[in-house]
Amino acid sequence: MRRSLLFRFLGLSLAVALGAVVATAVIASYSTTEQLQGELQQNAGQLEVDGQIYGELSSYAVNHSGWSGVDKEVRRLADELGRRIALTKPDGTVIADSARVLGAAPELPSVPAATIDARNEGAHVFTSAVQSAAVTVAPASGAAFPTSMVRTAAFPPGYSWGLTAKEKDERQVLAEQAKTCLTAEGVESQVSVTDGAPMVALDAENVDGVTVRQVWRPSLSMATFGSASVAAGGAATPSAAERCVPKGLYAPSAKAKLVNDDEFRRASACLTTAKVPFTPLTDTDTGLRTVSPKDQEKVPAQFFECSTQARSQAIAPYVAPTAKLYLGSKSSFNVFSGEGMLRTAATALGVMLIAALVMLLTGRRLVRPIVALTGAAQRMRNGDHAARVPVTGKDEVARLGHAFNAMAESIQRSDFQRKAMVSDVAHELRTPLANIKGYLVASEDGVVPLDGELVTSLLEETGLLEHLVADLQDLALADAGMLRLHPAPRDLSELAQQVVLAHRPAAETAGVTLTADVPPEAVVSIDSARMRQALGNLVSNAIRYTPTGGTIVVGVRRVDDGYKLTVTDNGAGIADEHLPHLFDRFYRAEQSRSRSTGGSGLGLAITKHLAEAHHGRITVTSKLGEGSVFTLWLPLGT
Template identity: 40%
Template sequence: MTRSFPLRRSLVVRLTAVSLLIALGSIAATAWLAVQTTTRAIQQEQGQALSGDATIYTEVLGFAAANHTWDQVGPKLKALSDQTGRRIVLTTLDRRVLGDSGGAPVTLPVKATASVDPLHVDPVLLPQAGTSGIDPRAVGPYRLPAAEHSDLDGLARKVASCLTDLGFPSQVRDAASGRPQLTGLDPLAARYFAAKCGVYDLAEATPTEAAALAKLNDAVNSCLEAQKQPPVQLGLDFEALGETDQRRSQGCVDSARRAQLTPYVAPPALLFTLGPGGSQLPTFTLSKENLTRILAVTGGVLVLAAAITVLVARRLSRPLRALTEAAQQDRPAPVKSRDEVGYLAAAFNDLTARRERIEEQRKAMVSDIAHELRNPLNVIRGRLEAAEDGHLPFDRALTTSLLEETVLLQHIVEDLQDLAAADAGRLRLHPEPVDAAELAGHVAAAHADRAAAAGVTLTVSAHGDTGLTADPVRLRQVVSNLVTNAVRHTPPGGLVTIHVSSTVDEVVIAVADTGAGIAAEDLPHVFERFWRAEKSRSRQTGGSGLGLAIVRHLVRAHGGTVTAKSEVDTGSTFTVRLPKTDLRGEGAGVRDAQDPHVKGQNQPRDQKGITRD
């Protein structure tokens, strides 16, 4: 029990600490961002009140972009005031009034609603300005005179008519500079019919645009030269032609454009929007009380998060404690939850049950091995003691009897070695082309005398192409064990038949007998080690009890299957199905005869076990 406390303490402490750190970091970051965002919204000239006055700001900014002074701004402010119901006041940066929508003089707020400067526009307030911050309506020297506009407008309409005839309609719209542009044009038309319809001619700069663009290029390249950067050539879209890295020259382009447009736009001004009658619009303030309130709420949320984290950590650690105690006491874990811990407990309980079954099987196997070895050893010892005491003569009959028991011992030990090699994945196979029908005939010939002595008829029946790739020694061992068992359990006058047939992918070897058969409840156990239907373990009716277990391992090593069908007083049939494919490189423990890592590769193949159980 004491060994589970460190695990519980470590889990709870670590889970709580990590959760609290995450909660503290997220809450602190949220609170800091909220305070910073609110403070910035209050302090910035483009404050929160601007969201309701976007129309006013955009219209006033457009006036500044199109006029180089504020002299005629009064009517614009009056119209916007009538439209929005706000009083609008425009001043210079030193708060000298430039225009007022009307009414008695009022005291202006400390902070302006917004700063109006067409050359330094906040992209959030006017997304069309892009990253340059220059109002696209500020065109300055790029504004087309009437003659150039007329020529381009005629060309644009011809291009649009040409594209319409080709099935790509578009519209002609004037940009802020007066340059006609095609809108709604399909990109495919611009690509495939540009030359045919004169789209490229429409994109050519006019003399006015070319002169302004030349001055801009000179200014930009002078800036780049001062920075020891290569010169660039700008197009009408103010982007460097052919340059892949626009960021390299963007700073010089923006500064040169501002310098070029400054004489053509109104100077920066402050915009004030007031309520009806000149009253100030409500604003947000972040006082000490508000700051204290935010901190208090943050602290409360943190305490609540800490409490919930501790409860969750304790709840999560409880089943782990039970699982740890069960592991220490070597018993199943009483965890029934349907989560990851429950799955872990179920896996632990399955592992515990398997370990108990394996331990029971180990004990049973040790007992079986001891029993199997005890019988021949007792016979050998008894006969040697009888001979030593003079009760039996030291003649050929005695040595023959002792040799039979010694061979039986060797038989059992070799079977155990084969099973141990199969369990460890070290069962070596030497695959080569084999004719299963021919191999079955050799096995039948080897067992002919034993079958005749038992009064059993042993035959072979073969059909089809029975060639496959297999280890001939191990395959003969499989068939020999099945035939030995069949002959042993078939009464005199019975019949044992080795059927060999084939399918497209398999060779089938079936050993059928007309013996006593196996009961249905015993049939699932026939391939278990040391299992016999005769519980008396009599060797008159059973061998070592390892033959069929070895058969199963050898068949699996070949990538095949073995099954058993039987009826009491009718007979049994053991069927082996083996693939015809090459075994080399397939399956655990299967090695080619030329594998340099297999010891004894040049030694003769082991012929043991050909007539074993």
């Protein structure tokens, strides 16, 4: 079985795409490797610089409620570090760009270097003041100290967050008082300022014999200092520091307390709603509150979700919103410059050659049946309705070929029917016209007297012509969709009895018994004139083909979805081979065209159109020698 045309096109596209991807990958990997090697050699310290930029801008975000005024900070960092710096909102709106001049700037890199999200990344800094203090170690002399000799404990960065100028001045006074007290206790100390907040550092000697300076807080225990409890000028015991350094020196700011209260309230409400057991805690030194899980060994995930969400929501009004950080210039690499031009051209030529070969091999096979279809269509246009195309396979082109052959068969059959119809119409019109002309010529020559009997005969022939023309007009209107109906509620039982009454004289003349078998009432919306015409055609046919002594019954019966009008006779019946064509125009099961039995050949075709115009249908069952049953079904909603 031949594969689907869709899959063949898909395979062709994938083959070309694969070749293009492989070629692009070769060029990109080779050229990009060369460029990256050069960039790494020229920018060995780039990561450290970028980390510094990220850190300072993150600190700005933590300490400001918005990005207003960040332009100065961005330009300062760009001038000091020689790096283009740009901040944008998540939707791409530029907040600040060091490369922007008079409102214009080079295009940003395609991917941001980092995302600054103070609400989530820095949320913990505002509630960690209850944790342990840090011991930042540096030489007592203040000289440069190797990075490997600096150790940092878990210092809460939220300690100095949110301090106002007044609060800083108050802490400066407390720090100076603590230094005076420590000097009186014989402990060397130094007042320093970190992030704008005063701190007290104690001079001590560590285990390697190096004098260092340690930042002390009231919550520090003896174990925190360890062996570094001996100072150059005496014993730097925690008890002396505890007596001299007031708790207020390292107390959280008023803003930090507001955030802490909001965070504690949100976390408590979330955990209560989630039914997670917790314990509220309050730090005695700072007054900050926090929540702790009841079960320290199995902490549910909901506890961490509530805590994180509460911190982020509490901080949001006090920190800058999320921003994207772009560093450097546009991330682009032009493979069509310099040495890459030749490699690009050669690779593109190779891909095009492969694509051309694949298309030639597969395209010829795809085009061949289409060419055959085109030739057959042209032959049909020239009048050869017998034109057909050979069809093999089961793909889309094969189905198109089958459809074309079916269309050609239908056109040929319609053309044959048209010619047969023209011949039949000519024959049907010729006979009465010939009779009328013959009688008139004979009367004119004096051969036949123009008496009442002749006039009656001429009127009969004229009536046949009129009936045939009326039937043809009805069919033409039905074909054009202009057969108009005027539906109204009508009793089918009454209509059937009217048809029986109208055709009873003809039935008696033919020696046939015509009766009606109808219910008391069967109301449906129909065009009574058209439906009487359709039922009359069926009764006329039944009378014509029922021998003397036969019976015809017109019935009306209710079914689930409508009504059935039936015309049942015990006449000669119809052979099975004639049943599929019985409703075709001018078709007769009895081919003799006898005037004793043959009508115009249009009655059943008209009846079929009338039934379909009422959204119904007509069917027939018959058996030779036993009779026929014509059934006209009408829906209730007609």
